[in-house]
Amino acid sequence: MLIQMEGSEAVAEAVALCRPEVVCAYPITPQTHIVEGVGALVKDGRLENCEFINVESEFAALSVAIGASAAGARTYTATASQGLLFMAEAVYNAAGLGLPIVMTIGNRAIGAPINIWNDHSDSMSMRDAGWIQLYAETNQEALDLHIQAFRLAEELSCPVMVCMDGFILTHAYERLDIPSQQDVDAFLPAFEPVQVLDPDDPYSIGAMVGPEAFTEVRYLANDTQLQALKLIPEIGSVFKEVFGRESGGLIHEYMTGNAETIVVALGSVNGTIKEVIDTMREDGAAIGSVSICSFRPFPLDELQDALKDAKRVVVIEKSLAPGLGGVVASNVRMALRGINLPVYTVIAGLGGRTITMTSLQEVFEAAGEDRLPDLQFLDLDHNAVEHEIVRARRTRRSGPIAENILRQKADGRNP
């Protein structure tokens, strides 16, 4: 049934359809509407048999989830940005303990400078925590990925993050297909934990592991991710059989067939990228794109297959590894090992900076002529940064950088 609704509200509905038994909530923009939505569904009785717990921090939210999951309950929470960083220790712990928690990330920048708008710095910081990370391209996919995430998490006993762009998806209203409870029940079997705290069969969970066994435990964490590489497409196929549409999978290809330039990106920006590709294709450009849905596990082979016949790759990414360049681009290069292809890194959309079709087209055209530097910041105000660099060199007590840049922008004053 198609309903006009907000992305967050739709995710709340999807989560409720999965019948979670414990949901922990702590507010942080732009994720807050999701837990509010789940809370309302619990309170009005539509989501039965669910404990909704308002906790005192994100660290507590995921810790409560850890306890609930270890006691055998299907468990969900959501967070973003600083909240994800505040729970970082528990993020690694949940994966290390093998607890199939599902968590939404309403992707948002990390401070300082404090910024509530969208980029991927938050979930990228946790890419190696042992969680599966799925990135939604649209709100429909965000909704669908949650339903898949519970099945994936529980089958592998591994936690799953569903990442959706803050505001761009979480706060966007569009027509969405909300599945029926019957279909979700048919798709998602009851949670059968592989380990559970049970007085009738007591065992210890969370013991200290020394050098004699730690490597083996970590090997198996990697192996779980490799299993997910197989399972994610399988679950996608079953999902299609039950719900009649494609959602999820490892990667989505768009017009890559004879493409000389292939753009790689994660999340909602793929919508804009496809629009630009359509325009450029009309003008005869050989360009296509790949959207990475599963960033962890990283689909090395599938990506190589999709990219190997191109002449160049442009990675548009909403995260920055200071001192290196791109996070996603580094991973893409890994997929292209042994293949001599230029990989251009374009850092875009940081802290909510709008990624316009015009700017993207300029970049793609420059890439087509191999005029791009290895690392570029989309729509960077070069004057502003140069001015600040010069000023900082000249004055020892040059003051806080963020405030200096803001003042410059407000004054419209450039050297």
Added chain:
Amino acid sequence: MTDQTSQPVKFYQTGTHTVGNRLLDDAKRTVQSSMDRSNAITSGHRACQGCGEALGARYALDAAMRATEGQLVAVNATGCLEVFTTPYPETSWQLPWLHSLFGNAPAVATGVAAALRVKGRKDVKVVAQGGDGGTTDIGFGCLSGMFERNDDVLYICYDNEAYMNTGVQRSSATPPAARTATTQAIGDAPGNVFGTGKNLPLIAMAHNIPYVATASVADLHDLEAKVTKAMAISGSRYIHIMVPCPLGWGSASDATISVARLAVESGLFPLFEAENGTLTKVNKIRRLVQVEGYLKMQKRFAHLFAKDGKDQDSIDAIQAMANHNIERFGLIDVDTTS
């Protein structure tokens, strides 16, 4: 002839605490005396000789196991208790046990309790436990959250007054003047700073939770009774147990009970119970002692009794703390002091 059966038994007639179990009716006998005790923390663990925490935890959990007829789950903060009980593949825990992190045991326990409730397992109860560092410092936020929500968990703090597992560093439960690895016994004011630290039982009471108690390994029967009582109450409960650490305190490993008893009898560690934020019972001091005897048993206070001069000011300041407790909690009956 005197009718022996009608003669009331005076337990303290010899002037000691010795009360044989055989003098008590079955319900009041200690859990440890029973052949049916659960051995929740069974033997073979790696605690130091004379470890107060191992002793306190064993009595507390066996009492909780008896009270719940074995339907109990334990959550543990990182710390000595966690490390010395689980040198895997061996584990001392005879009940389902979960260790997650240092600072999140109360929240993890909240999650376990929520899962049990939603699963309809009303018969299964949850105990969370940690040392003073895990409780009064790094886990404090989660603990306050658990109290405030009145989650159905008994949280037990085993307080040995410093971070012993990492090598005796100061915590917010470390007493003034005590030497630790981060409050060295050097300089003008050796040891921990006066006027610092927090009193977690009183902070717990300020949350108006159903039950708060302090207990000591010097009175294990009292400890068991408090745990038993706590397990019969729903909602958040907190028991703060003083557990001397021979390693960190520099006390003899065969003096754990004695040193714990002097902490109680001097008034430094008052034993009390509170319900819904109100003090309901204090254990009266039977034979008041001065703090000096307590301090002298521990090398962490040795600098107060240095050969080149006793630090009487510090000793007096610690004595004043004890006197304040005696007055504040009414630890001495007026008629016994006269």
